[in-house]
Amino acid sequence: MGRAWFDASPEARATFEVADRVLAGRLGTSLSTLCFEGPAERLNQTDASQPAIYVTSVACWRAITAVRGDISLAATAGLSLGEYTALHIAGAVSFEDGLELVTLRGRAMQDAADSPEARAGGGGGMVALIGATDEQAEEICSKARGDQVLVCANFNAPGQVVLSGHKQACERAGAVAGEMGLRSSMLAVAGAFHSPLMARAAARLADALEKTPIAHPTCPVIANVTAKPHDPAPAAIRRLLVEQLTSPVRWAQSCSFLAAQAVPGGQADYIEVAPGKTLMGLMRRIDKNIKVACHDTP
Numbered sequence: 336m337g338r339a340w341f342d343a344s345p346e347a348r349a350t351f352e353v354a355d356r357v358l359a360g361r362l363g364t365s366l367s368t369l370c371f372e373g374p375a376e377r378l379n380q381t382d383a384s385q386p387a388i389y390v391t392s393v394a395c396w397r398a399i400t401a402v403r404g405d406i407s408l409a410a411t412a413g414l415s416l417g418e419y420t421a422l423h424i425a426g427a428v429s430f431e432d433g434l435e436l437v438t439l440r441g442r443a444m445q446d447a448a449d450s451p452e453a454r455a456g457g458g459g460g461m462v463a464l465i466g467a468t469d470e471q472a473e474e475i476c477s478k479a480r481g482d483q484v485l486v487c488a489n490f491n492a493p494g495q496v497v498l499s500g501h502k503q504a505c506e507r508a509g510a511v512a513g514e515m516g517l518r519s520s521m522l523a524v525a526g527a528f529h530s531p532l533m534a535r536a537a538a539r540l541a542d543a544l545e546k547t548p549i550a551h552p553t554c555p556v557i558a559n560v561t562a563k564p565h566d567p568a569p570a571a572i573r574r575l576l577v578e579q580l581t582s583p584v585r586w587a588q589s590c591s592f593l594a595a596q597a598v599p600g601g602q603a604d605y606i607e608v609a610p611g612k613t614l615m616g617l618m619r620r621i622d623k624n625i626k627v628a629c630h631d632t633p
Contacts, residue, residue: 336370336391336610337390337395337610339632340395343398343633344394344398344401346394346397347395347397349397350393351367353431354366354367354386354434358438361438363377369383370387370390381441382438382441382442382444382445383441385437385438388417389419389420391609392413392608392609392610393430393433394609395608395610406606408553408554409554409603410557410593411425412590414489414584415528415529415559416437418556418558418559419433420608421557422556425552426553427572428547428549435547436544439539439540440540443536444526444536444580445525447526447532447533447534448527448532450535452532453526456484456500456502456503457501458526459526460499460501460521460522460524461499461521461522461524461528462508462519463495463519463521463522464496464517465494465517466517467496467512467517469487471515472498473487475498475512476498476508480504483501483503484501484527485504485508488528488529488583488584489529489584491617492620493587494620499532500527501527501532502527506521529582529583533581540577540580545573551569557592559575559579559584560575562592563592587617590618590621590622590625591621605626607631608630611631614629615627
């Protein structure tokens with residue numbers, strides 16, 4: 336992950352080198368080694384994957400701007416962890432401070448997933464609903480929740496909603512979805528992200544954010560919690576980043592807001608930075624008139 340950018344761009348290479356120095360000894364090996372060589376089992380653990388994705392995204396962005404020059408930003412947005420990349424690119428958080436935050440966030444989320452309250456319901460889990468409306472997703476939560484935690488966690492695109500909570504409740508949700516003629520798929524995740532089971536992680540993140548300098552963004556940054564631009568006041572940004580851990584990610588609504596308001600007339604380039612092409616695929620389902628340029632590789 337990110338190796339092609341590392342090899343092609345001095346700016347990307349420097350980004351990985353800084354990250355290796357900042358995180359020296361904390362991941363068992365260097366971040367760049369994990370990204371380029373794995374093993375995949377370790378890289379996919381949330382305490383490693385979060386800093387890895389953040390660094391790869393920033394490295395890609397720095398490489399792009401080194402070639403294209405300064406880019407006039409109409410707005411930035413990122414899905415879940417990507418919100419930190421969006422805030423950094425908009426000048427609200429330094430690269431190093433953002434790296435510290437996402438590293439702590441990943442560790443805190445893993446610890447919350449291993450907590451007694453999460454393990455009580457068979458552990459935490461997430462289940463994707465295919466073809467469900469937002470209203471159907473809420474109905475499935477109500478029918479399958481019982482006395483456990485089960486909430487809508489990600490509104491990714493029309494017909495793609497992810498539920499999160501106790502694994503047993505997620506399994507019941509899959510059965511209820513089938514009864515309603517809908518398909519579902521249990522996700523291979525470490526915990527019940529963006530649900531009340533992440534409350535412990537949110538508390539730890541709040542403490543870290545209080546010590547982190549945050550500046551007014553240079554352009555609107557769309558908040559996952561509201562699907563609207565962050566209030567630029569640092570205290571307000573901190574509050575929504577904490578809420579994000581236990582609240583649904585409103586990605587479909589965020590992209591619709593960008594299309595309708597943040598970029599009047601839609602005359603803008605939509606750039607997806609590495610790794611992957613997930614957001615480009617989601618945008619096709621949200622608004623097929625918007626074309627996204629993906630930069631997974633140089």
